[in-house]
Amino acid sequence: MKLLKKSNFHGGIHPADGSDKILSNQQPIRILNPETVEISMKQSAGSVCKAIVKEGDQVSLGQLIAESSGFGSANIHASISGKVTEIRKTKDEQSNEVEVVVIQSSENMVDHTTSKTMAYQNRILDISGITKEEIITSMKEGGLIGLGGAGFPTHVKYETPKPIKYVLINAAECEPYLTCDHRLMLEYGYEILNGIQLLIKAAGAKMAYLCLEDNKEDAANHLQQLLEGQDLPVELVLLHTKYPQGGERQLVDAVIKKEIPAGSLPADIGVIINNVGTAKAMADIMFTKTPLIARCITVTGKVKNPGNFYVPIGTPYATLIHEAGGFTTKNNRVIIGGPMTGNSIMIGGELTHLEGSVSKTSSGLLVLEDYSLIESPCIRCGECERVCPAGLAPFKIDFAAIEDNINLCEKLYATECISCGSCSYVCPANRELAYRITVAKTEIFNLRREKGGKR
Numbered sequence: 001m002k003l004l005k006k007s008n009f010h011g012g013i014h015p016a017d018g019s020d021k022i023l024s025n026q027q028p029i030r031i032l033n034p035e036t037v038e039i040s041m042k043q044s045a046g047s048v049c050k051a052i053v054k055e056g057d058q059v060s061l062g063q064l065i066a067e068s069s070g071f072g073s074a075n076i077h078a079s080i081s082g083k084v085t086e087i088r089k090t091k092d093e094q095s096n097e098v099e100v101v102v103i104q105s106s107e108n109m110v111d112h113t114t115s116k117t118m119a120y121q122n123r124i125l126d127i128s129g130i131t132k133e134e135i136i137t138s139m140k141e142g143g144l145i146g147l148g149g150a151g152f153p154t155h156v157k158y159e160t161p162k163p164i165k166y167v168l169i170n171a172a173e174c175e176p177y178l179t180c181d182h183r184l185m186l187e188y189g190y191e192i193l194n195g196i197q198l199l200i201k202a203a204g205a206k207m208a209y210l211c212l213e214d215n216k217e218d219a220a221n222h223l224q225q226l227l228e229g230q231d232l233p234v235e236l237v238l239l240h241t242k243y244p245q246g247g248e249r250q251l252v253d254a255v256i257k258k259e260i261p262a263g264s265l266p267a268d269i270g271v272i273i274n275n276v277g278t279a280k281a282m283a284d285i286m287f288t289k290t291p292l293i294a295r296c297i298t299v300t301g302k303v304k305n306p307g308n309f310y311v312p313i314g315t316p317y318a319t320l321i322h323e324a325g326g327f328t329t330k331n332n333r334v335i336i337g338g339p340m341t342g343n344s345i346m347i348g349g350e351l352t353h354l355e356g357s358v359s360k361t362s363s364g365l366l367v368l369e370d371y372s373l374i375e376s377p378c379i380r381c382g383e384c385e386r387v388c389p390a391g392l393a394p395f396k397i398d399f400a401a402i403e404d405n406i407n408l409c410e411k412l413y414a415t416e417c418i419s420c421g422s423c424s425y426v427c428p429a430n431r432e433l434a435y436r437i438t439v440a441k442t443e444i445f446n447l448r449r450e451k452g453g454k455r
């Protein structure tokens with residue numbers, strides 16, 4: 001195993017001491033088969049699909065219910081068998097109308113992930129009979145998107161005309177509290193390694209680096225054991241625990257010592273990056289002929305029994321919190337994702353008021369004790385600049401954003417912000433830096449799109 005002693009990306013912070021992860025990483029993943037799923041036709045930031053089923057239809061597990069409708073979107077499938085009882089409309093964060101397909105279960109979900117009866121779940125397979133084209137077609141038809149958060153359709157990355165040398169498998173899971181990738185590596189090792197060899201072949205790459213932080217040494221040792229004696233071009237890399245180690249640029253910087261130039265993609269320097277959960281999903285799609293219909297999610301924080309759950313896409317968040325024993329605080333703040341980059345979806349409400357459901361990109365459902373912070377004027381301490389992994393001056397961009405000076409935000413490279421939240425975390429004046437910079441960044445991209453320029 002390769003051990004990189006220093007992750008040499010600029011900036012970064014240590015927002016937690018590890019006790020946050022212990023809440024959920026000690027217990028095996030629990031399987032949950034809900035009676036109802038509510039599948040949003042928006043499964044990632046850039047994609048809104050239209051349902052091709054109607055109320056009253058019977059659908060079977062894995063049946064296509066919405067087709068990819070453009071560059072950033074991917075097919076969506078029924079995650080349980082049953083009857084479509086409702087197709088309702090809701091608003092997304094940008095107030096766009098989005099459909100939600102509600103399916104009432106008619107039978108128990110057939111779980112192909114836990115029975116461990118298939119060859120790819122028990123050994124490294126010979127994939128010489130599978131072509132690159134077959135793998136990419138499986139990704140596309142199976143609705144595979146990045147499970148790490150951004151949710152970009154995976155096949156688009158692999159259709160690049162650029163020569164790819166390395167696949168980087170991102171298993172850093174640097175966000176505090178989240179442990180779903182950690183548990184996947186401990187419990188689904190062969191699925192992950194078979195998925196990685198499919199991704200290497202799809203990319204035409206030389207090899208893959210599987211990158212973990214050193215707070216997951218047990219998972220690294222387990223995978224290393226599975227790799228022993230195998231002729232697989234996969235190398236494990238153990239990186240120091242530092243946030244945001246899992247940022248694409250930070251990972252490339254730390255592992256292959258290259259910089260992704262501003263405005264470029266990893267493919268421009270011969271790299272494709274995928275989350276470790278995406279690698280497992282790749283193997284599930286290829287070897288079970290079942291599309292992406294389920295994922296692992298961490299449910300943690302102020303709940304009675306924190307842990308990780310393997311659930312169909314569309315499982316209501318309220319069902320998950322209920323299964324985790326319910327809230328242990330009335331003063332709750334419910335967050336989708338982790339505390340650094342996640343979005344609050346409810347503050348101080350009852351479980352019956354909690355809306356929303358698991359999407360392909362939902363890695364965590366976190367309940368924290370809510371407290372309000374009051375912003376005060378910037379004291380020019382420079383801390384935000386010191387920790388920014390993108391090398392930005394967050395306080396300067398923040399001033400420009402407050403004055404609505406988008407041109408200045410652009411000149412200060414707001415578009416290079418990775419929305420990691422490190423600046424806000426360290427700011428002694430509690431300034432909402434990451435939020436305002438992210439809003440400015442989105443506005444710059446929208447303006448560029450309107451002008452027909454590239455992102």
Ligand code: SF4
Nearest residue numbers: 388417418420421423
């Ligand atoms: S400016 Fe962006 S990249 Fe830099 S610390 Fe803040 S959120 Fe992270």
Ligand code: SF4
Nearest residue numbers: 378379381382384427
């Ligand atoms: S950390 Fe906060 S107070 Fe310090 S320079 Fe940045 S914005 Fe100002």
